Amino acid sequence: MKIAFIGAGNVAWHLSQALAAAGHEITAVYSRSATSREALARLLPAAKPVASLAELAGMAADIILIAVPDAVIATVAQQLQVPPGTLVAHTSGSQPLAILEDINGARTGVFYPLQTFSKAKAVDFKAVPLLIEARDEQALQKLEQLAQSISDQVQRVSSEARRQLHLAAVFACNFTNHLLGISRELLQEANLPPGLLQPLIHETIAKAALHPPFEVQTGPAVRHDENVIAGHLHLLAQHPRYSELYRQLTDSIQATKNKV
Amino acid sequence: MKIAFIGAGNVAWHLSQALAAAGHEITAVYSRSATSREALARLLPAAKPVASLAELAGMAADIILIAVPDAVIATVAQQLQVPPGTLVAHTSGSQPLAILEDINGARTGVFYPLQTFSKAKAVDFKAVPLLIEARDEQALQKLEQLAQSISDQVQRVSSEARRQLHLAAVFACNFTNHLLGISRELLQEANLPPGLLQPLIHETIAKAALHPPFEVQTGPAVRHDENVIAGHLHLLAQHPRYSELYRQLTDSIQATKNKV
Numbered sequence: 001m002k003i004a005f006i007g008a009g010n011v012a013w014h015l016s017q018a019l020a021a022a023g024h025e026i027t028a029v030y031s032r033s034a035t036s037r038e039a040l041a042r043l044l045p046a047a048k049p050v051a052s053l054a055e056l057a058g059m060a061a062d063i064i065l066i067a068v069p070d071a072v073i074a075t076v077a078q079q080l081q082v083p084p085g086t087l088v089a090h091t092s093g094s095q096p097l098a099i100l101e102d103i104n105g106a107r108t109g110v111f112y113p114l115q116t117f118s119k120a121k122a123v124d125f126k127a128v129p130l131l132i133e134a135r136d137e138q139a140l141q142k143l144e145q146l147a148q149s150i151s152d153q154v155q156r157v158s159s160e161a162r163r164q165l166h167l168a169a170v171f172a173c174n175f176t177n178h179l180l181g182i183s184r185e186l187l188q189e190a191n192l193p194p195g196l197l198q199p200l201i202h203e204t205i206a207k208a209a210l211h212p213p214f215e216v217q218t219g220p221a222v223r224h225d226e227n228v229i230a231g232h233l234h235l236l237a238q239h240p241r242y243s244e245l246y247r248q249l250t251d252s253i254q255a256t257k258n259k260v
Numbered sequence: 261m262k263i264a265f266i267g268a269g270n271v272a273w274h275l276s277q278a279l280a281a282a283g284h285e286i287t288a289v290y291s292r293s294a295t296s297r298e299a300l301a302r303l304l305p306a307a308k309p310v311a312s313l314a315e316l317a318g319m320a321a322d323i324i325l326i327a328v329p330d331a332v333i334a335t336v337a338q339q340l341q342v343p344p345g346t347l348v349a350h351t352s353g354s355q356p357l358a359i360l361e362d363i364n365g366a367r368t369g370v371f372y373p374l375q376t377f378s379k380a381k382a383v384d385f386k387a388v389p390l391l392i393e394a395r396d397e398q399a400l401q402k403l404e405q406l407a408q409s410i411s412d413q414v415q416r417v418s419s420e421a422r423r424q425l426h427l428a429a430v431f432a433c434n435f436t437n438h439l440l441g442i443s444r445e446l447l448q449e450a451n452l453p454p455g456l457l458q459p460l461i462h463e464t465i466a467k468a469a470l471h472p473p474f475e476v477q478t479g480p481a482v483r484h485d486e487n488v489i490a491g492h493l494h495l496l497a498q499h500p501r502y503s504e505l506y507r508q509l510t511d512s513i514q515a516t517k518n519k520v
Contacts, residue, residue: 070488094480094488114456116463116478127459153459157452164450165457167492171502172443172457173464174479175509176436180465181473181516183432190424192417196374197425197432198469199387199413203376204433205440205465209458213441218376219434220354228330228354232427241512242431248508249435252501256441 001146004028004056005047006076007067008036010117011091015067018125020044022149030056057082063146065111066090066100074099082106087139089132093166096159097133109134109143112162113151116173129153131162182242214256221253261406264288264316265307266336267327268296270377271351275327278385280304282409290316317342323406325371326350326360334359342366347399349392353426356419357393369394369403372422373411376433389413391422442502474516481513 001024005012008031016026026044030053031037037049050056056064057080068076070092077100082088088100089109100108110133117123130147133156134140140156147154157165180201184194207216220228229250236243261284265272268291276286286304290313291297297309310316316324317340328336330352337360342348348360349369360368370393377383390407393416394400400416407414417425440461444454467476480488489510496503 070485094491115460116467118467118476121467129456129459155456161450161452163491164446164495165452166488167495168443168446168450168452169457169460170479170481170492170506171439171446173460174477174481174513175439175506176461177464177468177473177477178481178509178513178516179431179435179439180468181477182512183428184473186424186428186431190421190428192421192425192428194472195469196389196415197429199389200375200429200433201436201465201469204437205461207376207378207381208437208440209455209461212454213437213444216378217434217437217441219430221430221434221438225331228426231354231423232430235424235427241515245508245512246430246435248505249438252442252505253434253438255501256438 001025001062001142002027002060003146004030004059004061004064005040005067006030006053006056006064006080008033008040009067009069010119011113012065012067013040013119014117014123014125015065015091015113016040016044016047018123018150019146024146024149027061028056028059053079054081057086062087063142064088070094074102077102080106087134087142089134089143093131093162093169096163097135098159107134107136107139109139110159110162111143111147112157114165114169125150126152129155131155131157131165133157133159133162182245217253217256219253221250222257224254261285261322261402262287262320263406264290264319264321264324265300265327266290266313266316266324266340268293268300269327269329270379271373272325272327273300273379274377274383274385275325275351275373276300276304276307278383278410279406284406284409287321288316288319313339314341317346322347323402324348330354334362337362340366347394347402349394349403353391353422353429356423357395358419367394367396367399369399370419370422371403371407372417374425374429385410386412389415391415391417391425393417393419393422442505477513477516479513481510482517484514 004027005016020026026047028048028050029037029041030050041047041049080103084105088106089111093112112131114129130151132143264287265276280286286307288308288310289297289301290310301307301309340363344365348366349371353372372391374389390411392403
């Protein structure tokens with residue numbers, strides 16, 4: 001298929017290259033930043049870096065993929081005028097399909113790769129879940145075909161379910177990363193090497209993948225080990241914010257026990 | 261070395277078998293539960309299951325390892341009477357060396373395997389950090405030698421640093437597991453498969469091992485994406501406790517930005 005990209009950030013970077021490697025033709029890359037659009041277009045055999053959405057819309061493409069920050073999708077959609085019948089899809093986990101409804105005459109969809117991307121790190125797309133959505137079956141099949149050409153994990157997911165998935169991802173990934181950061185800060189304070197907890201972290205994640213996490217919860221909170229909890233809160237006296245988090249998470253673990 | 265175990269739970273289960281496999285002689289296993297001590301002793305070529313601490317103390321052993329729940333260590337230590345010069349070490353991350361000071365005439369130490377254990381899952385001890393502590397150099401070297409016979413990750417760590425390490429582990433593992441549980445509950449509510457977030461979770465952990473987590477934080481909190489945050493809090497309306505956790509973690513991420 002012929003695909004044009006709006007955006008040249010982390011998602012566009014990896015997705016466009018994976019699609020090109022799977023035999024699709026990336027015809028154009030639009031970005032407001034000349035450096036970004038040129039850097040990415042240089043990596044794609046047939047792509048032209050373009051500086052205006054009007055120029056991009058005028059080029060031949062089966063699908064236009066919008067891979068810009070969530071907050072900018074609506075603005076891009078309002079400015080975009082495409083030939084009737086063009087399929088336009090965004091790549092966001094948090095935004096509904098309906099955010100594209102202002103695009104005159106376009107068929108719209110969502111093409112969401114559920115992974116965190118950074119330009120410096122290669123991605124194996126085969127294992128990345130690709131969640132797709134569209135209003136009509138024909139568009140769905142087109143997006144599905146495109147998705148299956150790069151990933152083994154393609155699923156149809158509604159805007160509503162995707163929104164809840166994004167919330168779940170914030171807990172499992174963004175918040176988890178923050179806890180790992182706190183943990184690292186505490187290790188540093190005790191002059192302990194930052195890698196010391198890695199085996200334990202890996203085992204925790206592996207166990208939580210095999211069993212419902214609430215059922216394999218360990219630690220002082222679930223044991224109601226009040227002496228250890230009091231000792232930890234004492235150690236956190238210099239970190240009122242972490243101390244409050246510790247209390248809240250401990251309470252939540254203890255309240256959750258009843259759900260298991 | 262000849263080693264006697266007090267306790268037949270998860271830690272004793274794995275540690276005693278790893279030490280036996282490395283050529284040490286496990287002479288005795290004490291547990292109040294006949295089923296537990298007999299089940300473990302059956303797996304150890306030379307071990308006798310014993311029902312009294314006095315009997316255990318009377319048997320020949322270079323080292324007695326105490327692997328009982330944290331809350332019981334002090335009680336065991338008060339009851340234990342060993343031949344002068346016997347090295348007695350506990351295996352707890354959260355308890356200080358000083359908890360063993362009541363053992364008359366014994367040399368005391370800590371032999372702490374930094375991993376989470378469950379009987380059903382095999383453990384590769386080579387990769388498990390073993391943290392040791394003792395009051396005198398001779399005892400330290402003995403514990404070090406024992407530790408190095410099963411692990412490539414042996415470190416001397418003081419009671420104070422180990423306490424902070426244990427606190428760090430609660431954030432990185434116990435609390436992380438709870439967040440993964442919340443995430444799974446949210447996926448279930450949307451009828452999404454529980455494994456859907458696994459690739460993202462693995463990438464998050466891998467990234468946090470390569471870079472300081474605070475520096476690679478992603479998500480709506482660090483972007484101050486107030487629309488998405490408000491939408492998530494709306495979705496969590498039925499879960500006041502998770503909603504409060506979401507707020508606290510978001511605040512903490514935003515406050516931490518300034519530290520990077």
